[in-house]
Amino acid sequence: MHQPANAAISSIYYDYTVHQPWLPSQHPAQPLHPVVIAGGGPVGLTAALELARFGVPCVLLESEQQVCEGSRAIVFTRRSMEILQQVGVAERVTHNGLPWRFGNSFYRGQRVFRMEAPHDDNDRFGPMINLQQQFLEQYLVEACEANPLIDLRWGNRVTAVAQHADHAQLQVDTPEGPYTLQTEWLVASDGARSAIRSLLDLKLEGASYEGRFVIADIRIELPLPTERLAFFDPEWNRGNTVLLHREPLGIWRVD
Numbered sequence: 613m614h615q616p617a618n619a620a621i622s623s624i625y626y627d628y629t630v631h632q633p634w635l636p637s638q639h640p641a642q643p644l645h646p647v648v649i650a651g652g653g654p655v656g657l658t659a660a661l662e663l664a665r666f667g668v669p670c671v672l673l674e675s676e677q678q679v680c681e682g683s684r685a686i687v688f689t690r691r692s693m694e695i696l697q698q699v700g701v702a703e704r705v706t707h708n709g710l711p712w713r714f715g716n717s718f719y720r721g722q723r724v725f726r727m728e729a730p731h732d733d734n735d736r737f738g739p740m741i742n743l744q745q746q747f748l749e750q751y752l753v754e755a756c757e758a759n760p761l762i763d764l765r766w767g768n769r770v771t772a773v774a775q776h777a778d779h780a781q782l783q784v785d786t787p788e789g790p791y792t793l794q795t796e797w798l799v800a801s802d803g804a805r806s807a808i809r810s811l812l813d814l815k816l817e818g819a820s821y822e823g824r825f826v827i828a829d830i831r832i833e834l835p836l837p838t839e840r841l842a843f844f845d846p847e848w849n850r851g852n853t854v855l856l857h858r859e860p861l862g863i864w865r866v867d
């Protein structure tokens with residue numbers, strides 16, 4: 613039986629909400645749905661809102677009961693902002709995020725490059741804006757919950773998929789046990805290690821490389837502008853690369 617964590621994750625900058633799980637015993641038998649979306653990260657939540665914008669109802673299944681854990685995406689580009697505007701959350705991101713467009717690269721202590729992203733007065737959004745992924749997901753979740761075309765089910769994990777000529781049948785596990793769901797279309801937005809891709813024996817094509825990163829969010833007041841800092845082979849950390857970004861709420865992200 614699927615048992616997602618139901619204690620709030622601790623964080624130095626984000627107050628987690630634990631959402632109530634959706635339980636099959638509290639709902640009537642399931643009809644054939646036009647669309648089921650598996651995975652309520654940024655992609656699944658945005659897909660649900662985009663479908664609703666075109667009048668298409670969907671069921672959105674999210675395995676966990678909270679938004680994402682830890683430090684993940686922090687930089688959103690202008691193009692992402694345009695998509696977020698379409699689904700109605702760009703204003704909250706702009707209001708709470710930190711815009712920037714300059715970056716500095718240092719090699720062994722010397723600045724070797726200054727990036728200046730182009731920006732025109734007619735651009736609707738700045739080139740980049742920094743905001744922790746938890747806040748973006750929260751805004752998307754709240755938009756989904758306010759939309760009657762979206763049935764967001766927390767604590768619902770897809771465990772099996774069977775494809776038929778005109779529909780797919782899903783096994784979904786919940787904190788009170790499994791149920792089945794039928795859908796004309798299934799959107800797999802269950803992340804980089806997609807269980808659905810594995811269940812369907814699909815391969816993600818492309819190149820990959822090995823690297824080890826340490827990522828830390830640190831609360832510290834630094835008298836520096838909101839600009840990206842990249843240190844290559846610094847004398848205080850030889851052989852390594854260190855990236856620094858200012859995030860909202862007095863946090864600096866160190867990669």
Ligand SMILES: Cc1cc2nc3c(=O)[nH]c(=O)nc-3n(C[C@H](O)[C@H](O)[C@H](O)COP(=O)(O)OP(=O)(O)OC[C@H]3O[C@@H](n4cnc5c(N)ncnc54)[C@H](O)[C@@H]3O)c2cc1C
Pocket residue numbers: 650651652653654655656673674675676680683684685686687745768769770771801802803804807808827
């Ligand atoms: C440590 C780290 C640092 C990162 N830093 C950056 C960065 O600086 N900038 C940047 O742009 N990106 C960054 N990323 C990448 C960014 O977080 C991802 O690109 C983004 O989260 C992808 O969104 P998604 O919706 O595709 O998948 P995810 O965010 O992974 O969401 C998938 C969702 O599906 C759910 N799920 C999984 N399996 C099932 C299932 N079987 N049934 C139902 N639900 C399921 C999961 O619980 C999750 O909520 C980072 C990622 C990590 C891990």
